[in-house]
Amino acid sequence: MNASASGGVSVWSVGGIRVHRIDETVLPPATGQWLLPDATPALVTAQDWLRPDFADAEGVLRLDSHSFAFALGGLRVVVDTGIGNGKERANPAWHNLRTGYLQRLTDAGFPPDEVDLVILTHLHADHVGWNTRQVNGEWVPTFPRARYLVSRTERAFWAGYDMEEARRQMFRDSVVPVEESGLLDLVDIPAEGTEIAPGLRLLPTPGHTPGHLAVELSDGGRRALITGDCVHHPFQFAHPAVGACVDIDPERSERSRRALLDSLAGTDTLLLGTHFPPPTAGRVVSHEGAYRLSPVPADRP
Numbered sequence: 001m002n003a004s005a006s007g008g009v010s011v012w013s014v015g016g017i018r019v020h021r022i023d024e025t026v027l028p029p030a031t032g033q034w035l036l037p038d039a040t041p042a043l044v045t046a047q048d049w050l051r052p053d054f055a056d057a058e059g060v061l062r063l064d065s066h067s068f069a070f071a072l073g074g075l076r077v078v079v080d081t082g083i084g085n086g087k088e089r090a091n092p093a094w095h096n097l098r099t100g101y102l103q104r105l106t107d108a109g110f111p112p113d114e115v116d117l118v119i120l121t122h123l124h125a126d127h128v129g130w131n132t133r134q135v136n137g138e139w140v141p142t143f144p145r146a147r148y149l150v151s152r153t154e155r156a157f158w159a160g161y162d163m164e165e166a167r168r169q170m171f172r173d174s175v176v177p178v179e180e181s182g183l184l185d186l187v188d189i190p191a192e193g194t195e196i197a198p199g200l201r202l203l204p205t206p207g208h209t210p211g212h213l214a215v216e217l218s219d220g221g222r223r224a225l226i227t228g229d230c231v232h233h234p235f236q237f238a239h240p241a242v243g244a245c246v247d248i249d250p251e252r253s254e255r256s257r258r259a260l261l262d263s264l265a266g267t268d269t270l271l272l273g274t275h276f277p278p279p280t281a282g283r284v285v286s287h288e289g290a291y292r293l294s295p296v297p298a299d300r301p
Helices: 030-035 041-045 101-107 125-131 152-159 165-174 176-180 250-264
Strands: 003-006 009-014 017-026 064-072 075-079 117-119 132-135 138-141 147-151 184-187 194-197 200-204 213-219 222-226 270-272 281-287 290-295
Touching (some): 017 101, 064 101, 138 165, 165 176
Parallel strands (some): 075 117, 147 184
Antiparallel strands (some): 017 064, 270 281, 281 290
């Protein structure tokens, strides 16, 4: 598996599939301490392999917001849609962004009108934002030809959840317009996963949210897995028990994370982290009773 990078888009080859990382924005340094409060500077700096890419010398974690896009079997697919532009958000780092995400997506060969499938690992604000864009004061689907896929369990959970106003706003501007357009498909995902196209499978990884899923790609004997928020940061390879402050079910999240890492350790599967900063991808190897990420960096052409 090879990688190349050029100005906000990195590419990894998985057999004949080329997986593009479409950058949205670098998240503020305070994000890591808020998101993973048990990832103390002492624990972070003890893992030399995290520096300099995934953490700085003081133990501050680096995190990004990006999507992955690839073509497979004639389908153009986007996995997760980031924070979005012009969205009213409680988190100042996400509020009213103005990024060049759509241009980068288009430049990578995925213009919005030509995307066939959008896979949402879960329904959090930083994963659904570009589901929609504003046209004449209305939020409309960004990908008008696409089917948007989400776990049926995920959508059912939020339908019965007593949401605070910020979350209701997110659903109003980034989820409901897709539903009302008839583009949202709910998928049942059994324990063994489900194939939605040859070489493309959805795997249940619940805990962060009840219907959270990971995305598996395979072609020509090669395999890759997109984590979503089952793993937020490579630090969790070394400390799988450390979860996110926003995990709905922390114990189940840990079980999903451990099972995922254990299944990948020592294999040739390329893991692609949905919030991992560059180099973003790598292979899982056993390390000091847990795991570490052996990066597969994106090379400058």
